[in-house]
Amino acid sequence: MSFDPIDHDFERGLQNRRNVLGDAWVDRSLDKATGFNADFQNLITRFAWNEIWGRPGLDHKTRRAIVLSITIALGRWEEFELHVRAALLGEPDSRLTPDEIKEVLMQSAIYAGVPAANTAFTHTLAILREVGEQIGYVLEPAAPAAASHSGIGREGRTVSSPVLHYSVREPRSGKAPRHTVVLSHALGCDLTMWDALANTLAQDCRVIAYDHRGHGSSDAPDALYSMAELADDAARLLRELDTGPVVWVGLSMGGMVGQELALRHPALVRALVLANTTSGYPEAAQAVWEQRIATVREQGIEAIADAVMGRYFHDGFRAQKPGTVARYRRRVVSTDPVGYVGCCNAVGKVDTTPRLGSITVPTLVIAGELDQGTPVAMAQALADGIPEARLVVLQEASHLSAAEQPQAFEEAVVGFVTSI
Template structure:
C-alpha cells in the first residue's frame, strides 16, 4: 500500500514491478477500486512498473468536498505522477478512468507516451441522465440501483455462470461511498472531451466488451475514430472486460506495448 497526498486528500495506490520498468498506470471505473485490474495483471508482460490507484471517493482514497469535476480527477493523476517522479507513462483507463486518461494526455502530452481506452468515450451519457443517478444515490445509496448497474457491467455468461464472483463485484459496488460515487458521476456529467480527444497525437488503443450496456461498442468506436485509435471488440464481455476476459484484453494490450516501445 502506498499513499499520495493531493489537494489535501489521501489517495491509495499500488506501485509494483521494477523501478526502471516501463510505467503503466491503470485507472479504474465508477464504483470499483484498484482490484478491478487483479485478473489482468498476471497476463501482462514481465518487467512493467504497474501503478494502480483508487480515484478519490473510491476504495481507500479520501473523497474530498464539493462537486466532482474531471479537472480534479485529471489533476489527481498528474499529482500521482509527480509524487512518484513518473514520466513517459502508458495510461490504461476503464470507463471514467478512460476519461481521466484522455484528459491527462491532452493536458500533459510530455508525460503520456501512449493511451489505452477501455469501455469509455469522450462523452458518456447526458447531464440529465447522470443527475437522475446522482439524486437516486444521494437519496437511497447505491444498493437500490445496483441490479441495473451490474446488468450493464457483466455479460449474461458471467452473471449466471460465476455467481460467487458476481456477488463479490456487487459488494464492491454497493460498498463504494455514496458521496464518492455521486461526485464521480458529477465529473462524468460535466465532461465533454470531444475536441481535446480529437486533437490527441499519441498512439491510442481502444476496446469494448461486446455486451457492454454502459458504454456500448458503437460509442467507444466513435471515440476511437476521433483520435485515430485501433478499435477492438472483446467477445463475451460487458463493461469490465479486464474482469471477464483478462487474457483477451492482455492479448490486445501486449502488442500495443511492443509497438509503442522506445
C-alpha cells in the same frame, strides 16, 4: 527371436537423469557404484528417472518444484541441495530462477512448516553465494520491513490532497522497466480490479494502480467532482512518483480520466488504452446520470446496485460467474456515497469529443460487443477522433470487459504495450 541387450528403461531414465542433474553429477554417481549399491542406482534410474521424470504430463520445471517441496517437507537436505543446484544450473528450458525457487520455499513455509522453510532458505542462500556469479545473480542487502507482496506491490498514499491510495509493482525481471504502466479503474471499483493484469504486466514493466478520489482507500471530498479534477489527481500522483511519461490503461471512468490527462498534461502520457469508455454522452444519457445521483443521495448505493451489475455484466456472465458479480457488487455498495456521487457527476459530464484530435499518442480503444453503457459506436467515435488510435472489439464482453474476458483483454493490452 532376437534379444535386445539394451535396457531401454534404464537408458531413457539415464538420459532424463543427465538432462535434469547434469552429466558431471550423474557420472560421479555411476563411477562410485559398487556391488552394494549398483542395484539401487539401477532402480532409481529406471523408476524415478524413467517412470516418473519420463512422463510428459508435467514439464521438468514443474517436477523440479515438486521435488524441492517434498525434500523440504521431509527434511532431506542433501537431496534438496542437489536439486537446487540442478535447478539453477540445469538445461535452460527447465531451469528455475532464484526468484522461482524463492516462491517454492515461501509456499513450503505454509504447507510444510516455517522451520523447514527456514532451513531451506539457509541451504539455498549458501548455494546462491557459491553459484551466483555463474548464473548472473547478485545477492543484495534488503530490509525485511520494506518487503512487499509481489502480487500486490508496495502500497502508499500521496502526500498531496485529496490523498490517493496506490500500489507500485516493480518489474519481476529485475531489469529496468520497459514502460511505466498506470491502471485506472471504473466507477464503483478500486485498484484490485486490475490485480491479474498488473501482475502480468509487471514481468517487465513498472505498474502503478490507484484508487480514484471517492473510492477504495483514497479521500472522498464532499463535492461534485469534474473530470479535470480527476485528471489533475492523476497528474499529482505521477509527479509524486516521478514516473515520467506513462502508458495509461483506463476502463470506463478510468478511460475518461486518461483522455483528460493526455489533454491537460500531455508530457505525462506516452500511450493510452481506453476501454469501455466514451468522450461524451448525449443529453438523454446525461439525464440518467443526474437521476442516478439523486437516487444515491436519497436511498443510498444499495438502491442502484443490481441495475449497475446488469450494466457491468451480461446475462450469461452473471449466470456463470455469480461469485465474481457478488464481489463487484460488494465493492460498489461499500463505496463512499459522497465519493460515488462526486464521480458520477464527473462521468456524466465528460466532454472531450471536440478535443480528441489534440491527443497525439498511440492509442488502443477497447470495446465490449455487448456493452450497453458505452456501446461500440462510442468506442468507434473515440478511435475516429484520435489520430493514432485503433479499435479492438472483444466478443462476449459487456462493460467490465477486463473482468468478463480477462484473457482477451490481457492479450490486447500486452500486445499494444509490447509494440510501443
